[in-house]
Amino acid sequence: MSINIVKPSILPGFMELTPSNQILFNKMMDTIRRNYEKFGFLPIDTPLIEKSEVLLAKGGGETEKQIYKVVKGDADMSLRFDLTVPLARYVAQHYSELSFPYRRYHIGKVYRGERNQKGRFREFYQADIDIIGNGNLDIINDAEIPSVIYSTFKDLGFDSFTIRINNRKVLSGFFASLGIDDSTNVLRSVDKLEKIGIDKVKAEIKEFGISDENIDKILDFISIRGTNDETIEKLKALNIQNEKFLEGLDELDKVVHYIRIFGVPEKNFALDLTIARGLDYYTGTVYETKLNDYPSIGSVCSGGRYDDLATYYTSQKLPGVGISIGLTRLFYQLTEAEIIKSSDYSLTEVMVIPMEGYMDYAIEASRNLRDAGIFTQVYFEGGKLGKKFNYADKLNIPYVILIGQEEAEQRKYSFRDMKSGEQKNLTFDEVIKCLR
Amino acid sequence: MSINIVKPSILPGFMELTPSNQILFNKMMDTIRRNYEKFGFLPIDTPLIEKSEVLLAKGGGETEKQIYKVVKGDADMSLRFDLTVPLARYVAQHYSELSFPYRRYHIGKVYRGERNQKGRFREFYQADIDIIGNGNLDIINDAEIPSVIYSTFKDLGFDSFTIRINNRKVLSGFFASLGIDDSTNVLRSVDKLEKIGIDKVKAEIKEFGISDENIDKILDFISIRGTNDETIEKLKALNIQNEKFLEGLDELDKVVHYIRIFGVPEKNFALDLTIARGLDYYTGTVYETKLNDYPSIGSVCSGGRYDDLATYYTSQKLPGVGISIGLTRLFYQLTEAEIIKSSDYSLTEVMVIPMEGYMDYAIEASRNLRDAGIFTQVYFEGGKLGKKFNYADKLNIPYVILIGQEEAEQRKYSFRDMKSGEQKNLTFDEVIKCLR
Numbered sequence: 055m056s057i058n059i060v061k062p063s064i065l066p067g068f069m070e071l072t073p074s075n076q077i078l079f080n081k082m083m084d085t086i087r088r089n090y091e092k093f094g095f096l097p098i099d100t101p102l103i104e105k106s107e108v109l110l111a112k113g114g115g116e117t118e119k120q121i122y123k124v125v126k127g128d129a130d131m132s133l134r135f136d137l138t139v140p141l142a143r144y145v146a147q148h149y150s151e152l153s154f155p156y157r158r159y160h161i162g163k164v165y166r167g168e169r170n171q172k173g174r175f176r177e178f179y180q181a182d183i184d185i186i187g188n189g190n191l192d193i194i195n196d197a198e199i200p201s202v203i204y205s206t207f208k209d210l211g212f213d214s215f216t217i218r219i220n221n222r223k224v225l226s227g228f229f230a231s232l233g234i235d236d237s238t239n240v241l242r243s244v245d246k247l248e249k250i251g252i253d254k255v256k257a258e259i260k261e262f263g264i265s266d267e268n269i270d271k272i273l274d275f276i277s278i279r280g281t282n283d284e285t286i287e288k289l290k291a292l293n294i295q296n297e298k299f300l301e302g303l304d305e306l307d308k309v310v311h312y313i314r315i316f317g318v319p320e321k322n323f324a325l326d327l328t329i330a331r332g333l334d335y336y337t338g339t340v341y342e343t344k345l346n347d348y349p350s351i352g353s354v355c356s357g358g359r360y361d362d363l364a365t366y367y368t369s370q371k372l373p374g375v376g377i378s379i380g381l382t383r384l385f386y387q388l389t390e391a392e393i394i395k396s397s398d399y400s401l402t403e404v405m406v407i408p409m410e411g412y413m414d415y416a417i418e419a420s421r422n423l424r425d426a427g428i429f430t431q432v433y434f435e436g437g438k439l440g441k442k443f444n445y446a447d448k449l450n451i452p453y454v455i456l457i458g459q460e461e462a463e464q465r466k467y468s469f470r471d472m473k474s475g476e477q478k479n480l481t482f483d484e485v486i487k488c489l490r
Numbered sequence: 491m492s493i494n495i496v497k498p499s500i501l502p503g504f505m506e507l508t509p510s511n512q513i514l515f516n517k518m519m520d521t522i523r524r525n526y527e528k529f530g531f532l533p534i535d536t537p538l539i540e541k542s543e544v545l546l547a548k549g550g551g552e553t554e555k556q557i558y559k560v561v562k563g564d565a566d567m568s569l570r571f572d573l574t575v576p577l578a579r580y581v582a583q584h585y586s587e588l589s590f591p592y593r594r595y596h597i598g599k600v601y602r603g604e605r606n607q608k609g610r611f612r613e614f615y616q617a618d619i620d621i622i623g624n625g626n627l628d629i630i631n632d633a634e635i636p637s638v639i640y641s642t643f644k645d646l647g648f649d650s651f652t653i654r655i656n657n658r659k660v661l662s663g664f665f666a667s668l669g670i671d672d673s674t675n676v677l678r679s680v681d682k683l684e685k686i687g688i689d690k691v692k693a694e695i696k697e698f699g700i701s702d703e704n705i706d707k708i709l710d711f712i713s714i715r716g717t718n719d720e721t722i723e724k725l726k727a728l729n730i731q732n733e734k735f736l737e738g739l740d741e742l743d744k745v746v747h748y749i750r751i752f753g754v755p756e757k758n759f760a761l762d763l764t765i766a767r768g769l770d771y772y773t774g775t776v777y778e779t780k781l782n783d784y785p786s787i788g789s790v791c792s793g794g795r796y797d798d799l800a801t802y803y804t805s806q807k808l809p810g811v812g813i814s815i816g817l818t819r820l821f822y823q824l825t826e827a828e829i830i831k832s833s834d835y836s837l838t839e840v841m842v843i844p845m846e847g848y849m850d851y852a853i854e855a856s857r858n859l860r861d862a863g864i865f866t867q868v869y870f871e872g873g874k875l876g877k878k879f880n881y882a883d884k885l886n887i888p889y890v891i892l893i894g895q896e897e898a899e900q901r902k903y904s905f906r907d908m909k910s911g912e913q914k915n916l917t918f919d920e921v922i923k924c925l926r
Contacts, residue, residue: 097513125559429527434628
């Protein structure tokens with residue numbers, strides 16, 4: 055029988071890793087998951103395919119253009135494009151089964167048919183947390199979120215990162231105090247400050263018909279810098295008598311107070327009045343997180359407070375606050391920039407290599423090692439010793455145990471450190487001691 | 491603004507769990523993963539969407555009818571329907587980057603548009619391991635697989651289960667010795683023995699034009715029972731001089747020898763000549779696993795040896811052996827039969843409840859607890875104490891710490907066991923001691 059061979063390949067824009075990179079990726083994912091769980095967030099896992107009418111209830115815009123449709127029978131189905139819409143649907147659907155405040159984390163793949171571009175993925179992991187209140191949700195939750203970000207990125211091995219925080223009410227209240235009611239366009243320009251610089255922002259704002267006096271005030275406002283306390287003081291000193299502004303300022307003040315109690319060091323968070331984020335969704339606190347040594351990576355963790363999660367699925371008022379880490383993109387950027395490297399990682403700690411005729415002893419040894427909690431592989435195949443060492447080396451397995459006549463008779467193990475090449479004759483207990 | 495509310499619901503045939511069930515599901519998944527890793531299997535994570543020409547390279551049959559197509563632009567794409575085809579494509583594609591024997595595990599979702607039926611899912615998790623050789627693969631690998639099954643199901647909390655083992659060469663060699671070259675139909679009947687009984691199997695076989703003498707021989711053959719050693723001896727005593735049969739018998743003999751060395755107790759594995767499995771794929775050892783106390787659940791873990799993994803993607807000969815656990819179905823059946831229950835599980839170990847005015851102390855306590863590795867949630871919202879206790883109760887959180895004036899002044903914690911209702915006044919160190 056002759057078989058037509060199909061070229062083995064995957065679709066463009068999809069990430070697939072070799073084993074050592076996958077180990078590293080999973081390690082990151084586990085670290086994020088553990089941190090989320092440490093703060094009392096509960097897992098969910100929703101279907102990747104949902105009814106299109108549910109996923110696209112909000113409708114319109116970029117989302118609809120990027121969606122992957124799924125075809126089987128008559129149902130109109132799509133792949134989810136984020137984890138927030140499924141959360142909204144989930145909370146509305148399971149409302150009576152949930153306890154509020156409902157804290158959930160979700161780490162899963164989402165799909166967007168983006169333009170094919172280096173570093174952009176069409177299938178990627180998001181790692182989200184959200185805290186959903188029933189009717190209301192205390193502002194302290196907004197202060198806890200940065201402490202989860204802090205704890206997570208510390209555990210991921212970062213030290214120099216800044217969680218930038220703002221409050222949408224402060225922004226919109228300020229604009230309202232200038233008589234600018236629809237600040238959407240202005241905010242969009244302000245959001246680009248870091249990218250395009252102050253002069254271009256100024257020119258853009260001018261086009262929206264804003265007076266020179268107000269433009270100066272806006273620029274003064276977004277130029278406010280200083281320590282977190284100084285920023286709060288400067289905002290207070292503006293003496294703006296707009297209710298929304300004052301509400302936002304009070305929230306910002308409380309968030310700063312509690313962030314400190316939560317133990318986030320001063321150097322890892324900064325009030326930043328230029329942060330605006332997804333303009334039609336967030337209503338209060340907003341976050342962005344930057345790695346200070348790698349500014350070009352952009353925000354690695356963003357989110358904020360919203361007034362109502364599930365408007366399209368229930369009349370219950372469900373305010374919430376949450377963040378998202380774009381894990382696939384983050385991993386890609388960290389490995390591209392060689393900030394993390396896979397070469398040191400192995401799950402398997404020991405490879406047992408039997409000499410000819412000593413397979414039974416090798417298998418017994420592997421059982422004992424696993425019983426002691428050591429991840430162990432036995433090399434079952436024939437061949438030369440060098441090839442077997444080479445195999446362990448390629449898989450980054452740090453230790454090899456050789457078992458032959460001498461080892462079997464003396465009940466001792468030739469224990470080899472693959473990095474140093476050092477080889478010792480040890481009892482089982484000594485081996486375990488070395489591995490711990 | 492008035493918003494059209496869309497009924498929040500998911501598609502039929504998709505599983506979605508409430509938080510406590512999800513915790514239980516994840517616990518099972520983690521246990522399986524840990525066992526796979528303990529034996530040196532490495533993770534992969536392939537795209538859920540692949541080119542249709544790749545996924546359907548083998549073509550034909552049930553698979554094609556059940557497939558979910560994905561539509562976006564011009565590409566012909568589908569959702570994967572198992573983890574074996576993506577593995578074959580992966581190994582062929584990354585051949586030069588992999589070290590052989592290549593041991594991989596893959597836990598992920600697959601999609602099949604099955605007929606809508608209770609307990610059947612269209613999106614479900616598979617948890618697979620496979621060991622792939624380059625050109626050849628030692629029979630010892632076939633003996634290690636049952637030890638992974640044993641270790642995994644023990645850790646999942648089962649004690650009474652049987653890994654049933656057969657060898658396709660023994661079957662086809664036996665049939666060939668009777669002059670039956672195409673044994674496909676006969677094997678399919680034999681495979682139904684448990685379901686339809688011996689008389690119906692006999693009647694079915696008769697229809698394939700097999701002589702009465704041969705029918706008797708076949709029935710004698712599949713009626714062979716006894717200890718594993720007795721079965722081997724009975725097979726040897728048949729004195730069948732067919733090369734394939736003898737090869738299979740030798741393999742079965744070796745597999746039994748090594749399974750014992752791997753530490754699988756005699757009561758947990760049994761040679762069973764009626765096991766045939768997926769007829770066009772497996773070529774040697776085959777496995778099925780049954781929970782003895784719940785026979786109606788069917789096989790919870792099946793697999794086997796195949797001669798060539800990636801025929802459709804490469805001319806390299808890649809023999810392998812593997813198994814699959816249908817995790818979603820297994821979880822569904824175990825919870826339906828109330829073999830496992832979610833009510834005892836919580837990830838969060840402690841909930842801290844501050845009295846009014848003691849939020850800062852509560853947050854500090856939560857930091858210290860988390861630093862000590864305790865998963866902790868603080869209750870931030872206002873309201874009555876009873877409501878807060880009720881919240882902890884509903885989430886199965888086992889311990890609550892109350893913090894008020896007394897606790898703050900004395901630096902002690904009111905530590906409440908939610909199950910017994912017992913409440914003690916403890917120092918931080920005493921709390922940690924209680925929790926460990």
